[in-house]
Amino acid sequence: MGLLDFLYSQLMFTPTYPTSSCEGQTIIVTGSNSGLGKEAARHFARLGSSKIILAVRDIKAGDAAKQDIETTTKCNPAILEVWPLDLASYKSVRVFASRASQLPRIDTLVSNAGISTNKWELIQGYECTIAINVISTFYLAMLMLSKLKSSAKEFGIQTHITVVSSEREDNTFEALNIQSTGTFPERYPTSKLLEVLVVRQVAPHLEGSGVILNVLSPGLCHSALAREGNRFLTIMKFLFARTSEMGSRTLVSAATAGPESNGRYVHNGKVDDAALSSFVVSEDGEKASQKVWKELETILESIQPGITESL
Ligand SMILES: NC(=O)c1ccc[n+]([C@@H]2O[C@H](COP(=O)([O-])OP(=O)(O)OC[C@H]3O[C@@H](n4cnc5c(N)ncnc54)[C@H](OP(=O)(O)O)[C@@H]3O)[C@@H](O)[C@H]2O)c1
Numbered sequence: 001m002g003l004l005d006f007l008y009s010q011l012m013f014t015p016t017y018p019t020s021s022c023e024g025q026t027i028i029v030t031g032s033n034s035g036l037g038k039e040a041a042r043h044f045a046r047l048g049s050s051k052i053i054l055a056v057r058d059i060k061a062g063d064a065a066k067q068d069i070e071t072t073t074k075c076n077p078a079i080l081e082v083w084p085l086d087l088a089s090y091k092s093v094r095v096f097a098s099r100a101s102q103l104p105r106i107d108t109l110v111s112n113a114g115i116s117t118n119k120w121e122l123i124q125g126y127e128c129t130i131a132i133n134v135i136s137t138f139y140l141a142m143l144m145l146s147k148l149k150s151s152a153k154e155f156g157i158q159t160h161i162t163v164v165s166s167e168r169e170d171n172t173f174e175a176l177n178i179q180s181t182g183t184f185p186e187r188y189p190t191s192k193l194l195e196v197l198v199v200r201q202v203a204p205h206l207e208g209s210g211v212i213l214n215v216l217s218p219g220l221c222h223s224a225l226a227r228e229g230n231r232f233l234t235i236m237k238f239l240f241a242r243t244s245e246m247g248s249r250t251l252v253s254a255a256t257a258g259p260e261s262n263g264r265y266v267h268n269g270k271v272d273d274a275a276l277s278s279f280v281v282s283e284d285g286e287k288a289s290q291k292v293w294k295e296l297e298t299i300l301e302s303i304q305p306g307i308t309e310s311l
Contacts, residue, residue: 001167001275001277005275006167006220006240007240009219009267009268010219010220010240010241010242011240013268014246015219015242015246015247015249015250015253015268015269016249016253016269017249018043018047018249018252018253018256019047020047020256021047021048022044022047022048022049022107022256023047023048023049023050024050025044025049025050025051025107025108026049026050026051026052026053026103026104026105026106026107026108027041027044027049027051027052027053027106027107027108027110027255028052028053028055028100028106028108028109028110028144029041029044029052029053029054029055029110029112029251030055030056030085030087030109030110030111030112030113030137030140031055031056031112031113031114032054032055032056032062032065032110032112033054033056033058033061033062033064033065034061034065034223034224035221035223035224035225035244036112036164036218036221036223036244036247036248036251037110037112037113037164037248037251038054038065038068038069038244038248039244039245039247039248040110040112040248040251040252040255041054041065041069041080042068042069042072042073042245042248043248043249043252044252045069045070045073045075045079045080046073046075047252049079050079051079051081051103052079052080052081053081053082053083053100053103054066054080054081054082054083055083055084055085055096055113056082056083056084056085057084057085057086057087057088057092057113059082059084062082062083063082065082066080066081066082083096083099083100084096085113085140087113087131087132087136087137087140088123088124088128088131088132088136089124090124090136090139090303090304093136093139093140093143094143094304096140097140097143097144098143100144100147101144101146101147103147105151105154105155106144106147106148106151106159107151107157107159107160108159108160108161108162108255109140109141109144109148109160109161109162110160110162110164110251110255111137111140111141111161111162111163111164112164112251113132113137114132114133114137114164114191114192114225115128115129115132115133115188115225116129116188116225116226116228117129117188117228118228118229118230119228126299127187129187129188129190129191130187130190130191130194133188133191133192133194133195134191134194134195134198134296135296135299135300135303137163137195138198138202138296138300139300139303139304139307141161141163141213142300142307142308142310142311143304143307143310144161145161145211145310145311146310148160148161148210148211149209149210149211149310151210152209152210152211153210157210158210158211158212158258158259159210159211159212160211160212160213160214160254160255160256160257161211161212161213161214162213162214162215162216162251162254162255162266163195163199163213163214163215163216164215164216164218164251165192165193165195165196165199165215165216165217165265166189166192166217166218167217167219167220167267167275193280194292194296195215196215196265196276196280197280197285197288197289197292197293198289198292198293198296199213199214199215199263200263200280200286200289201289201290201292201293202263202293202311203262203263203264204262204263205311206262206311207262212257212258212259212261212262213262213263214254214257214261214262214263214264214265214266214271215254215264215265215266216250216251216253216254216265216266216267217250217265217266217267217275218242218247218248218250218251219242219246219247219250219268220236220237220240220241220242221241221242221243221244221246221247222237222241222242222243222244223244223247249269250266250267250268250269253266253269253270254266254269257271
């Protein structure tokens with residue numbers, strides 16, 4: 001996305017306030033104790049969802065978010081549940097998915113949790129930004145697939161996996177070398193680029209399965225994401241950022257979009273692959289996408305053999 005498009009989007013465009021009913025639906029939002037995830041969960045509560053799972057790594061923070069959502073929406077407190085999920089632990093991801101598979105139905109998984117950090121840390125052998133934003137995000141998605149497929153079949157509905165990515169995905173091919181010693185500021189946007197590339201490879205496998213997999217950009221929003229401090233981002237946010245509530249509308253739009261959104265990029269609430277970087281839609285981008293998915297598939301299979309058969 002060019003600078004002018006970015007400025008137009010941030011300053012002139014207001015994402016549509018969500019109004020589609022979510023009656024009867026069960027929705028999981030990861031990282032919903034704060035920021036965009038919490039505001040999306042608030043919308044889902046207001047829109048009449050039957051159950052919303054706040055999937056969080058800090059139960060106390062999750063309970064506070066639940067309380068806040070209940071107070072502001074006056075929803076039935078029984079619809080909101082706080083479940084532990086730490087994407088830094090494959091075991092936690094497995095336990096969460098196994099518990100979720102016991103739910104009567106799941107309509108939507110909003111894969112929102114993510115980090116942006118300046119620290120160098122390895123999680124289960126991988127740099128933490130890539131481990132959390134990419135590997136565990138898609139590990140959870142793979143584990144949830146059969147439930148989403150069976151819910152779609154049993155209830156005659158379209159179910160969703162919606163991945164919250166970003167617009168800053170204009171990386172070079174070299175930046176994709178996740179084993180390189182790329183600079184810290186590259187890791188977060190690279191992780192978001194990887195999400196887009198993986199969705200583009202995986203979604204075609206889901207055609208006709210009843211599950212829609214899409215990826216979205218919420219725009220630049222105020223939230224706790226850059227909590228470790230980044231002067232450039234702080235200034236950008238001061239000048240241009242949307243509120244978390246405003247940005248969360250785009251999560252709801254993607255999570256309620258039709259089958260035409262499968263494998264596609266939802267930007268400002270609309271399916272819009274034209275908003276992707278020229279790299280992503282180029283021949284090199286397609287090659288990179290295939291390569292990245294192949295690598296991730298191998299990693300996921302090493303975590304749990306047979307996991308990608310759920311596709
Ligand atoms: N804000 C923006 O401008 C912007 C732009 C583009 C994309 N995004 C994306 O939007 C999503 C939400 O971010 P946000 O801006 O709302 O920031 P945020 O307020 O920091 O929310 C991130 C959420 O992810 C959770 N999380 C982090 N690590 C986790 C882990 N290991 N396991 C489970 N949950 C974990 C956080 O939990 P804790 O509170 O416990 O840390 C928090 O609830 C992210 O994927 C981000 O990349 C944001």
